[in-house]
Amino acid sequence: MAYTLGIDIGTYETKGILVDHAGAVVAQAARGHQMLVPRPGWAEHRPEEDWWGDFVFVCQTLLRESGVDPRAIKAVGCSAIGPCMLPVDVMGAPLMNGVLYGVDGRAEAEVRDLTDRIGEDVLIARCGNALTSQSVGPKILWLKRQRPELYAQTAHVLTSTSFLVQRLTGEVVIDHYTAANFAPLYDVQTQGWVDDLAEDILPLERLPRLMWSNEIAGEITGRAAAATGLAPGTPVTAGTIDAAAEALSVGVDRPGDMMMMYGSTIFIILRAAERVADRRIWYAPWLFEGEHGSMAGLATSGTLTRWFRDQLARDLDPAEAFRQLATEAAASPPGANGLLLLPYFSGERTPLHDVHAKGAFFGLNLTQTRGDMYRALIEGIAYGTRHVMETFADLGQRPARLRAVGGGTNNRLWLQATSDITGIDQEVCDKTTGASYGDAFLAALAIGAVRRADIAAWNPAAETVAATPDPVYEKGYALFRRLYQQTRDIAVELP
Structure with a gap:
């Protein structure tokens, strides 16, 4: 038998699932965590504990309870809440808590300033979206303005899924679906990073490499294998935001x-x-x-x-x-x-x-x-x-x-x-398992074990x-x- 593994980090809970290539569920596991609200209008997660810690726990639980040989897991897919904003240093260590998606409105002034400077019509034409609390670009500018000492140490700005993939593979990547939320740094016409709309936010080399969600980002490293129990060399997809994986799952x-x-x-x-x-x-x-x-x-x-x-x-x-x-x-x-x-x-x-x-x-x-x-x-x-x-x-x-x-x-x-x-x-x-099931399907799709149309039989x-x-x-x-x-x-x- 061959299997794929899907793990999703949600706002309040991490869920994982192990499935075979016919979509049958072999094992499921979950672990709860909290959304931190340090002040009204802010929302955060702890990356080490709530993202990576939960991933490791759920992965180990699935392997233990299923009895599946890790070498039989042919690919891993992951997703997480998003879009988030997490600055990390040159070693990939988080410099602060992860700033969550649109429920965090701390960058209101930056949204207003960037919109006034660029113009909403230009933003919609180039970036596909007006700037809102969902946008990551203004939150990076908030980091630069309000936490300059952390900004100076920032080697990369990741989102939640990027952080997981980096821990698993050492690769710094992001899928296009998630990247589109980084306005005004992503151009939907060229489908690439841009800085001509706002040069002062962040040097583009500090953003992850762009990929599609059905592409393989890298393989499980020895260090990640020791932490999770997965086999070294197991392929890992680029991943995506939880809602997109959930949509694919149904x-x-x-x-x-x-x-x-x-x-x-x-x-x-x-x-x-x-x-x-x-x-x-x-x-x-x-x-x-x-x-x-x-x-x-x-x-x-x-x-x-x-x-x-x-x-x-x-x-x-x-x-x-x-x-x-x-x-x-x-x-x-x-x-x-x-x-x-x-x-x-x-x-x-x-x-x-x-x-x-x-x-x-x-x-x-x-x-x-x-x-x-x-x-x-x-x-x-x-x-x-x-x-x-x-x-x-x-x-x-x-x-x-x-x-x-x-x-x-x-x-x-x-x-x-x-x-x-x-x-x-x-x-x-x-x-109705949701995003983790979609992650497992994406993982199977990425290695050619299924076709897109097979989701109808899976679910x-x-x-x-x-x-x-x-x-x-x-x-x-x-x-x-x-x-x-x-x-x-x-x-x-x-x-």
Whole structure:
């Protein structure tokens, strides 16, 4: 037997999977970690502990529990949250915590300064995206301005996946899909690094070498083999961001296919027939040369359900809390007995791109229950998702097929509310393991063990969640949109 290994670093958990070349799961493992919030609007991970430490732990666990000979693992694929910003020294050692993706808004001033200097139209034309909290370029400029002593020691700026690949192979690489988030340092037209838009951010030689996600970046070094238990010489793919690997895991592979990931954030990827340029959403070259992806994402989704559990359900057994909360919410009717939630607990990403947006429960009264509040939370995330889907529709990018994936798909109330509020049916595949499964498939693809079309056999559709429109939701969505508009000025003045 021959196998491939996939490991993904998520916002709150690392997951790994070992599969054979027919897609059958041999072993799975996971390890939790925390997202650090050192101050409002910031979000960080510890690279040594949360990225590399988790990778090693999960890898060793998979080998031990499966009993698979490491030499039978023919390739390794990895992905991670992204885009992140991590400066490392000449030895590859992290100089600070990893600065996370769009939930970290520390570079607001740099986003504004670079946009004013370059011009938004030029940014969209050259980089494919307006600068937002999702962009890595402004965060590197923040590093230069606010941590000059660390900037001076920086040999390379990596993202989370790049860091893992470097630890495994010694190669400093990044896939094009991830690199497109490094605006204004990546040109989507030439698909290469550029410095003519902003020469003062970083010398280009300090950025990783560009690759496609189905290419082999290098092989497991002796040092990495000693740490992980993997065989020296095992090929490792260039990897990608977790959401892209997750999309591949459920067969999002042809124009018109869309993934909705129910994770720490709702993240949406559309395989587009051509490049779509609009400041409200993101663009990147897809995982394979000559293909296109359009993306959108909320700032807080699963993160918000976790916050609710930790702050408002401390009386419940943590292992059963989400199931109990879903039961309580199911007893509340659509519309949550008149309660609305704005899910902007870390600002908002698409389509608002508003780092000052704030979360809110609105309409509270003394008759409402925790179940009403949790249902309002689910519905608020779904309203935010509808806002994104309407943006795609405005751009002529309605999905031909939508597939749901991620841990949140276990919450049937959340799934159904999202279909009912957006008016879109969702397909759920047989395996909802997510990004690590996509990583294992990419690894098999990179060594020629499978074809792209084989993902349909690896992970077929299992059920469809059909949309059931409700007038209550139509009214609720209109009020949701108005509530943000009418409180936006207040939010800016709050700390």
